[in-house]
Amino acid sequence: MIEPKPVLVDRLDGDPVEMEVSTDMVKRGLVAAPVLIGIAALIWGANGAASAAFAIALVLMNFLLSAALITYTARISLSLMMGAVLGGFVIRLGLVMIAVLLVRDQSWIYPPALGAAIIVTHIGLLAWEVRYVSASLSHPGLKPRPPVPHSHSRNHS
Amino acid sequence: MEAFSVLANSQITDEGLKAANAALSSGFAYGLAAIGSAIGIGFLVGKSVEAMARQPEAAGMVRTTMFLGIAFTEALALIGFVVFILAGLG
Numbered sequence: 001m002i003e004p005k006p007v008l009v010d011r012l013d014g015d016p017v018e019m020e021v022s023t024d025m026v027k028r029g030l031v032a033a034p035v036l037i038g039i040a041a042l043i044w045g046a047n048g049a050a051s052a053a054f055a056i057a058l059v060l061m062n063f064l065l066s067a068a069l070i071t072y073t074a075r076i077s078l079s080l081m082m083g084a085v086l087g088g089f090v091i092r093l094g095l096v097m098i099a100v101l102l103v104r105d106q107s108w109i110y111p112p113a114l115g116a117a118i119i120v121t122h123i124g125l126l127a128w129e130v131r132y133v134s135a136s137l138s139h140p141g142l143k144p145r146p147p148v149p150h151s152h153s154r155n156h157s
Numbered sequence: 158m159e160a161f162s163v164l165a166n167s168q169i170t171d172e173g174l175k176a177a178n179a180a181l182s183s184g185f186a187y188g189l190a191a192i193g194s195a196i197g198i199g200f201l202v203g204k205s206v207e208a209m210a211r212q213p214e215a216a217g218m219v220r221t222t223m224f225l226g227i228a229f230t231e232a233l234a235l236i237g238f239v240v241f242i243l244a245g246l247g
Contacts, residue, residue, distance in 0.1 A: 010210065012220070017220045021225070070220070079206075086195070086198065086199055089198055096235075100238075114242065119235060130225055
């Protein structure tokens with residue numbers, strides 16, 4: 001007797017697309033980091049450059065942590081994923097705040113450079129990634145792969 | 158009553174008032190931005206989970222869109238945070 005397939009699924013075993021997207025964004029961030037740090041150095045000097053570097057690291061860690069949380073919990077349960085995303089939002093905002101509060105009294109921190117770099121890096125990388133995803137007409141996990149050579153000796157049983 | 162009299166007799170300087178206003182408004186800015194983001198992310202993830210549960214073959218596309226949507230929504234909270242650090246630390 002054939003068991004009926006469940007109509008609703010409660011976990012996902014597919015490709016970790018969030019990790020693919022976030023590692024892609026980190027690679028782009030590492031490429032763009034010298035440019036952003038250079039611009040910050042031109043506008044705000046050495047302290048601005050150091051603050052921008054700290055902000056870029058913060059944003060990239062935030063992306064990676066967010067993706068890792070979704071990828072890990074989606075394999076267990078969709079309900080857990082929902083809870084992890086909402087709880088993770090609070091935790092990540094708290095971590096960003098703690099990281100900034102820990103360094104706020106350092107001599108190399110310049111708040112306007114830090115703030116501007118956080119916003120520009122976050123939104124800039126997202127816009128760049130969205131452009132890539134929409135241009136490739138599919139998300140990274142579904143990108144067309146090279147065709148497999150056709151074999152005539154294939155068993156059709 | 159003693160506390161009220163101390164409060165009434167205390168000297169509130171312009172700088173103190175300005176600092177208090179900055180602290181208050183930066184806290185409000187961050188709080189309101191975080192609330193807005195949280196509502197948006199909750200709505201977004203709820204709908205995404207529903208879509209993935211009903212149509213698992215489209216889960217990859219939904220997950221990508223969901224992740225990018227979360228990150229975009231989170232940008233609002235980060236803007237609130239930047240206002241907080243500029244008003245609070247600046």
